Amino acid sequence: MKTSSKRGSSTSKGMGMMALFLITGAVVGGILGELAASSSLLSGIAPYLIKPFPIFDLPPVAIDLYVVKFVIGFALYPNLMSILGIIAAIILFRRF
Template sequence: MRHSTGLCVLFVVVGAILGGLLGNLLSNVDALSGFMPYLTESYPVFDMAPVTVNLYVIKLTVGLAFMPNFMSILGIVLALFLFRRY
């Protein structure tokens, strides 16, 4: 069975989002307060400043930032593992 690139990208994006959300939820647990700040600290990898285009009818503002934390990277690794097993 052949896997598509779009499905792999979907797995990676969902894994990153779920990993980041899980890290955010676990950051409030008192038992994990000692090392959770290291797992939830974001590291800027790619940051494109917002660009605004005014077309006098529509005003578009576009920007992109990729700032993963360790938990989202774990989510990406788990998503890739699940994708390979799928």
């Protein structure tokens, strides 16, 4: 008889789904912020909605293996709308 161990599978699935929700919320919030910036109704507060906040910036590092060259870097500059999108994603994740 085979017994399948499902230890940790629900936790890893929950964490993966949470990461997907957070990334989706940040992207959708950023897109909505850019759309709000082009709207004439929100022109007064639009600069505050799309102003980026530098949180993390890792400059690009080149790894040359003579056959293949990799350039790796990472930067995180969310704006207010993407932060609001992340908060909405957390609320939706907990609700569903």
